[in-house]
Amino acid sequence: MSRGVLVTGGSRGIGAAIADAFREQGDRVIALSSADVDLADPEAVARTVTAATGELGAIDVLVNNAGLVELGSLAGSSYDEWQSLWRRTFDVNVFGAANMSHRVAHHMIDRGVRGRIVNVGSRGAFRGEPDMPAYGASKAALHSLGQSLAVALAPHGIAVTSVAPGFVATDRVSDMVTDEVRAQSPFNRVAEPEEVAAAVVYLASPAAEWASGTVLDLNGASHLRT
Numbered sequence: 001m002s003r004g005v006l007v008t009g010g011s012r013g014i015g016a017a018i019a020d021a022f023r024e025q026g027d028r029v030i031a032l033s034s035a036d037v038d039l040a041d042p043e044a045v046a047r048t049v050t051a052a053t054g055e056l057g058a059i060d061v062l063v064n065n066a067g068l069v070e071l072g073s074l075a076g077s078s079y080d081e082w083q084s085l086w087r088r089t090f091d092v093n094v095f096g097a098a099n100m101s102h103r104v105a106h107h108m109i110d111r112g113v114r115g116r117i118v119n120v121g122s123r124g125a126f127r128g129e130p131d132m133p134a135y136g137a138s139k140a141a142l143h144s145l146g147q148s149l150a151v152a153l154a155p156h157g158i159a160v161t162s163v164a165p166g167f168v169a170t171d172r173v174s175d176m177v178t179d180e181v182r183a184q185s186p187f188n189r190v191a192e193p194e195e196v197a198a199a200v201v202y203l204a205s206p207a208a209e210w211a212s213g214t215v216l217d218l219n220g221a222s223h224l225r226t
Contacts, residue, residue: 004056005029005204006049008039008100009066013170014120017193018063021201028056032066039066039096040088049103060113061204062104064097064142065120069172073131086134093138098145101160105153114157116204119146120196121215123166127223139164143215150213159212161203165196166219185220 005022009015010031019031030052037048053059072085101117108115122129122139129136143162150160167173167181167190182188199218202208217225 003027003060004052004058005061005063006052006056006059006104007031007063007065008037008096009033009120010063011035013172014165014168014193014196015063015065017197018065018120018200021194021197022061022204025201027061030056034066039100040091042095042099045096045099046103049100049107053107058111058113059104059107059115061116061118062100063118063120063200063204064100066092066096067120067122067135067139068092069132069135071132072134074133089134089138090141093135094141094145097142101145101149105149105156105158108158109156114206114209115159116208117146117149117153117158117160118200118203119143119160119162120200121146121162121164123164123217123219123223125164126225146215147213154212157209159203159209161208161211161213162215163196163199163203164215164217164219165191166222167191168193168196184222186222187220189220191218191220 005027007015007019010019011033019029022029038044068089119142121143124136125140125143146160146162167177169190169192177190
């Protein structure tokens with residue numbers, strides 16, 4: 001049966017691949033871009049979810065994919081630059097995802113939808129990101145948010161999971177994908193967006209309810225957690 005799917009950051013890269021993968025299986029998809037909604041604005045998030053609900057009829061799946069990635073090391077930033085970078089990053093990557101999850105989850109609960117929320121996190125939450133620590137910390141917070149929501153929303157039949165990709169071959173990070181980065185994986189490559197999309201589609205499926213609370217590593221064995 002066709003489901004209503006809302007994907008943030010869905011205009012390119014991983015988000016576009018995720019949106020396409022859901023469409024290919026017959027789902028109704030709204031893929032949001034930064035031009036459609038400012039995730040740092042709580043009121044804009046609420047309006048967007050209301051509009052998406054009207055367009056889709058129901059939101060069965062939310063994919064929190066949008067993320068701000070900015071370089072800014074501790075040593076290379078002034079104090080003012082450091083403060084601004086952390087605020088911008090957390091406003092989108094954490095608070096935006098939290099607000100989107102709140103609005104969509106309330107919609108699911110009110111309509112009795114046994115829904116799915118999937119967060120796109122990062123290997124950097126575990127491996128560390130010295131050149132962009134705000135990004136790594138924000139993704140760690142996103143993983144934690146997902147696990148907290150997994151416990152809170154399970155009584156309502158809503159499963160919440162996260163994926164943690166390493167580098168993915170997208171235009172946004174093309175200048176960062178060097179031979180050294182490829183060699184981090186024993187496959188000697190980085191992921192394709194479609195590989196991340198396949199995992200998201202599975203975690204959003206009815207069959208994956210028991211995976212709720214999972215943070216799934218998608219890094220080609222470039223970083224192994226114990």
